[in-house]
Amino acid sequence: MRRAIYPGRFQPFHLGHLSVVKWSLERVDELIILIGSAQESHTLSNPFTAGERVEMIRKAMNNEGIPGDRYYLIPIPDILMNNVWAYHVRMYVPSFQTVVARNPLVLRLFREAGNDILVPPSFQREKYNSTLIRKYIITGEEWSDLVPNEVYTFIKSIKGDERLREITGTDKR
Numbered sequence: 001m002r003r004a005i006y007p008g009r010f011q012p013f014h015l016g017h018l019s020v021v022k023w024s025l026e027r028v029d030e031l032i033i034l035i036g037s038a039q040e041s042h043t044l045s046n047p048f049t050a051g052e053r054v055e056m057i058r059k060a061m062n063n064e065g066i067p068g069d070r071y072y073l074i075p076i077p078d079i080l081m082n083n084v085w086a087y088h089v090r091m092y093v094p095s096f097q098t099v100v101a102r103n104p105l106v107l108r109l110f111r112e113a114g115n116d117i118l119v120p121p122s123f124q125r126e127k128y129n130s131t132l133i134r135k136y137i138i139t140g141e142e143w144s145d146l147v148p149n150e151v152y153t154f155i156k157s158i159k160g161d162e163r164l165r166e167i168t169g170t171d172k173r
């Protein structure tokens with residue numbers, strides 16, 4: 001049984017992330033989706049709480065028909081010491097052999113800790129990246145086609161778009 005871990009902040013979870021998840025599940029039996037920077041919320045770079053990210057990802061996975069026994073969703077707060085982060089992560093999650101990532105620091109830290117690495121292809125990264133989506137939410141440009149439908153509906157339902165505009169001072173009220 002091969003289990004991999006896929007770390008990200010998922011602020012928000014977009015169609016590129018979903019493609020990475022599907023790509024990974026074609027190669028491993030189980031995927032641990034590590035929701036990083038779990039302590040962060042209500043900021044420009046990290047508008048959503050860890051719990052909200054759990055919810056939006058699970059809704060997207062359900063809608064895709066990805067069975068719940070093929071993945072874990074585990075939020076983990078950051079720590080100050082990069083050097084021991086991979087070991088910190090190990091403490092919170094089921095055992096894994098492989099790491100799925102494109103983030104160079106994440107790759108470096110897990111490689112040094114002795115893990116195998118799987119680097120997914122870039123799925124239209126110029127379009128599917130959370131920074132751009134957060135920018136579109138703030139400027140009012142269309143972003144619904146960049147995220148799974150359930151993520152869009154969920155963010156609207158918690159007024160996450162209004163939150164982001166409000167904390168950046170671009171809310172019209």
Ligand SMILES: Nc1ncnc2c1ncn2[C@@H]1O[C@H](COP(=O)(O)OP(=O)(O)OP(=O)(O)O)[C@@H](O)[C@H]1O
Nearest residue numbers: 008009010016101102103122123125128129130131
């Ligand atoms: N479109 C994509 N195709 C392939 N990998 C991606 C894509 N978008 C993000 N990733 C990878 O998924 C992991 C988690 O990404 P992350 O949550 O930081 O998303 P992001 O879109 O890069 O967000 P941000 O712009 O806020 O940094 C990283 O390894 C990142 O390189």
Ligand SMILES: NC(=O)c1ccc[n+]([C@@H]2O[C@H](COP(=O)(O)O)[C@@H](O)[C@H]2O)c1
Nearest residue numbers: 007008009036037078079081082085103
């Ligand atoms: N020292 C640490 O706590 C440490 C080190 C490397 C990555 N991380 C986290 O892993 C996640 C990686 O995801 P991103 O690719 O979205 O940056 C982030 O939440 C990042 O903060 C944490």
